[in-house]
Amino acid sequence: MLIERFDPLKGEMLRIMDEEGQIIAPDLKPDLSDERVLELYKVMLLTRAADTKALQLQRQGRMLTYAPNTGQEAAQTASAAALGENDWLVPAFRELGAWLMKGVSLETIYLYWYGNEWGSHFPENVRMLPISIPIGSQLNHAVGLAMASKYKGERDVALGYVGDGGTSIGDFSEALNFAGVFDAPVIFVIQNNQYAISVKRQIQTRAATLAQKAVAAGIPGILVDGNDLLAVYAAVSEAVERARAGQGPTLIEAYTYRLGAHTTSDDPTKYREDNEVVEWRAKDPVKRVKQYLIAQGLWSEEQDAAQSTEYEEYALEVFRKIEETGDPQVEDLFKYTYKEMPEHLEEQLSEYLQYLEGKVK
């Protein structure tokens, strides 16, 4: 078991594929066909393309605040890929690759960042909660989903995401602790991207690793190279299997880096050195898998360029549609507060509609 072989208290980190896309720990390589790796890779590419496009659109004043994912695609995509269709995915707010992997459409995701609540309305068969802005609070939802699944005798697990910053808020510790006590089939994935906005990981906690925070709840924790698709997949798969088999929760720290800004409102040059970014760019998770796939003869630079372009065009097309239709109906702002609209809301809505009508005339 990986969780027994890699002790975060000893600073051990699971790595399987190195920065050049070479397999450095063949014995640990997860059961993932190269075809499947290619599938995941395409989700990573789409993630990056959607990110790139969103940033362009934001700069043009067409997209609102947006939280970029570049640099974290492996951690996101691989962790979600380890889930089954009926498993629950509980996002924080920076897991684009995971959401796409889970089956949310780019339309829906862009609509969310465009500032419309329908962007959190996923299809029935996509078992994913909406984005959770209050840091850390979503992890207890993951515990609850897992508990309900266990209670009903189903085998579905829940996976909750959180950032390095999110490990400092009480909800994080409470969720891990509840999961431990109730042996909930839940996996917690920390995307440690080294920053909470401008606050460096070292100021977030004095703990040498975030994975070791599992010790407080008496549950297993493991540190993985978050830019290594295979390592993340292997660790999360094991955790999912353990959870499904009734062996309880796991905490996984995916050690990665946010190459871009915190959000489009953020200017990272205010708080970090360029050379740090350059160093991490060399560890780019997308590049790694590309090199691996090319080495396996499954992919080429040409295909890669073409696919990226195709995805960017697709993303633009998706966004154009949203620009046309993405404004909300006034009624929708009122209709979903309760199952049935109470009288006072009916009144507020109808008064407002009357006002709008008067204004048009």
Added chain:
Amino acid sequence: MLIERFDPLKGEMLRIMDEEGQIIAPDLKPDLSDERVLELYKVMLLTRAADTKALQLQRQGRMLTYAPNTGQEAAQTASAAALGENDWLVPAFRELGAWLMKGVSLETIYLYWYGNEWGSHFPENVRMLPISIPIGSQLNHAVGLAMASKYKGERDVALGYVGDGGTSIGDFSEALNFAGVFDAPVIFVIQNNQYAISVKRQIQTRAATLAQKAVAAGIPGILVDGNDLLAVYAAVSEAVERARAGQGPTLIEAYTYRLGAHTTSDDPTKYREDNEVVEWRAKDPVKRVKQYLIAQGLWSEEQDAAQSTEYEEYALEVFRKIEETGDPQVEDLFKYTYKEMPEHLEEQLSEYLQYLEGKVK
């Protein structure tokens, strides 16, 4: 250093005096004269007497809800004894021995449990915060006190108490984490008395020890026999020294047992077996120190009985005074909401006083 010798992850527990009052680890015996041990012992005795009396009075309907301390006197008294006069003591609500040790009068303490806010008004020179009922929340105050002390270049440390139950709430983890990040001169003492009301320690967390929760914050943690006056004193003293020397925070789990009920509203037979209580009664921290002192020739059974009786009589006398004078002034209910009473409160107070006057007539 004790924190290096006793690793909670290995289940190691610091013990110095055994259940018969024998010194089992002479090399670890803290620098505490037998005369000082006797002084501490007397505080333990007073604690127990005050407890016993409070319970009697409560049963007579004269005292309100009361939280007993019996069984935890060593953990309480020894931890507070390790503090200097200018150090801050931050209570939860079950540390009678510590409060007495810190210099709060029994009058004040009884007045609190009698249900009067003046019971939280301590003299200027007693650096202790009031009882904090919202579990865990006080630990962040301890961090703040410590930070201020450090900021001002003073050498005073802060010690915050919490129960085993209190280790589950987010505030606990947040406080440890802040303390770690800021290297705050603060000591956290968990009185693990095995229960949070009816909830057993095992349901509180899956962690094997509570001391290991320090790992999540990257700070040292140590498990001590909480019924061993010398062990608690040694561990807390070391932590105080480290904090004072700028070496940062420590978490200490004092492993003990609540022999009585949670509060006078509680009936522990609903959730625990008598034989468990019997087992723990054998480990009575008061009895232990008594045997030690008798063996040193500093104390006798006769002295002990006489002293206990004296303390109980004293407690009763204190309480009688409170019964006569412990009712609040109406003005006091309004006067301390702000430094100056705002107009609307003046109005509410004067209307109410008028009403009361009318009623008397």
Added chain:
Amino acid sequence: MALLNLISTINHTLDYEMGRDDRVVVFGEDVGVEGGVFRATVGLQEKYGADRCFDTPLAEGAIVGMAVGMAINGLRPVAEIQFSGFMYPAYNQIVSHVARMRNRTRGRLHLPLVIRMPHGGGIRALEHHSESLETILGHIPGLKVVVPSTPYDAKGLLLSAIRDDDPVIFLEPSKIYRAFRQEVPEGDYTIPIGKAKVVQEGEAVTVVTWGAYVHETLKAAEQLANEGIDAEVIDLRTISPIDRDTIIKSVKKTGRFVVVHEAMKTYGPGAELIALVNEKAFLYLEAPPTRLTGFDITIPLPRGEHHYFLDSDRIAAGIRKVVNF
């Protein structure tokens, strides 16, 4: 029919609904083995097992957060907060998620969950055990907030709450947990959330109140009746959404309005009802709508708390003033 007090009614109702619907799970601090510090859940773990009625670690935020996840995944959780003063650590979950999940997802997810808690003062307890939370919960769109005043109502309202597809905060006036007994039918009945009840008809003045204060107010009304003042007393029963019709209809009849509550006055629940009456029945008003409320202070510790409460004398005096205006 059984003669039950409020707390045994809660217990009976949870038992009833757990028996009927195995999606109902009940949890909180001391809820399982002990059966609750007030004994609201006594016997339920024995009867339904520890996976349906269980103790949690001490963390209100996680209790409510877990309930959110359970409700999304098909259960109908009923979480207990041990005292209303310990709701605050769960306030982020309640405001940010419980109240918003339906709207946030445009109806894709909804939260059929209940958060029960003892509410208000009067039991001579320690600090933080006597809080009144109407305003800070009632102000949040997406929550329903209910306060029963009798055992009979408690069963009907709690069944409605558990069966509601929206989250309901169920505030139980601990002062009257054991104050009196009432016939409570053993069978199924619900009382609609969002409907107030005229508990005493009258012509002279409309008095709205809820929870434990219904009884104090009825006592005051009795005193006043002896003086020839017939007050109409309305038990609001639901803090949010407010039953505006019942209140407004009454005020239009009486022309006078008093609201009585234990909560602090300023920005308190009574303010809303007065604003409502102004909006809907201003021209009917023959006297200033008036609040009889707690003071704007932290509710005192037990030796002083009686000063904070309104007894029937003070309520009667307040109503008298409005009637004689």
Added chain:
Amino acid sequence: MALLNLISTINHTLDYEMGRDDRVVVFGEDVGVEGGVFRATVGLQEKYGADRCFDTPLAEGAIVGMAVGMAINGLRPVAEIQFSGFMYPAYNQIVSHVARMRNRTRGRLHLPLVIRMPHGGGIRALEHHSESLETILGHIPGLKVVVPSTPYDAKGLLLSAIRDDDPVIFLEPSKIYRAFRQEVPEGDYTIPIGKAKVVQEGEAVTVVTWGAYVHETLKAAEQLANEGIDAEVIDLRTISPIDRDTIIKSVKKTGRFVVVHEAMKTYGPGAELIALVNEKAFLYLEAPPTRLTGFDITIPLPRGEHHYFLDSDRIAAGIRKVVNF
């Protein structure tokens, strides 16, 4: 004098007071190295060192809890909550400790601390970045709650807040952080907490508002002035304690009352002001006191948020109705 916008005024004022009083320390998420996500604290760490202006881990409860301890031990902490929507995790500390320490200890301890946060909507931000907290903070005895509407006021009020021996919640309308500049004296001046300001005199109707809505309301008043309606506009400035005199005096003069705010309507801050006017000036009222407020919904995401806000047209329409009643 310098021409400053609201956010640079906050920055200048913190700088000013840190320079004057070394007990003042400033902290929060992203407050140190970056100087705040809105740049309220920019340059302070460089100037005063990392022990006086610093970043904290991400935990609002601990931020406020630490401030409590610091205040007790002789400092004057100014904590920043990054957005009002992230106040909720600190609500337990605020209600249970910040508001109560003085009363709990009968004056032995008091908390000279300030909690600053951006407040309200209008910056097209993500969910939870646009909350209005007046009611849930204003209802708590022991807190002072302040909302400035101009740079000039912000400096005077923030200096008062930091120097106050009681805890002050300082709500900064983020919508107008950079909306306009104003002459702000470089020297020392304070504006008393608890005093409203008549920002425009008038006879026809009293309109109370605060924060960003002061400007929208003044625009509405201008429209109305062109129609011959002269509204008296009052900037409340302090949510708690309320300046009753200024409001009541005005209502006695005008006979009409409107309150305008962004917060949700039900159990919202406007309700209190209407109840107050009823209590103190009922016989002067010539029309129903009226609320112009946000709807009882979660404030929408950016594409819909303009529907939630009141613009000067809607405010003018609402006031017109009251005047023409």
